[in-house]
Amino acid sequence: MVDPVEAKRLAAQQMQEIRAREKLKRRRQAEAINGALAMIGLTAGLVIEGQTGKGILAQLAGYLAALSSLFGQ
Structure with missing residues (x-):
């Protein structure tokens, strides 16, 4: 049991x-x-780099600048 x-x-x-x-x-x-x-x-960043010639860090800087200008107003 x-x-x-x-x-x-x-x-x-x-x-x-x-x-x-x-x-x-x-x-x-x-x-x-x-x-x-x-x-x-990463693949998207590399494709965009191939199309625009901007590196991944430059792309991120551009995105951050766009966001700061959008929310900064």
Whole structure:
């Protein structure tokens, strides 16, 4: 016969393990999405650099200048 207190303890321990695995899975998915978006952004920056001749930092400076003039008024 199984002790009810021990069964509850084991069930709680198993639930903690399941939650930890789910949390790790969500973290991995978030990292994969973040990496994919970073690669898309880098590719877009390189394409724009090829079209305009401005480097990525110059593009960012232009975007920041546009935003500051938009919100500065």
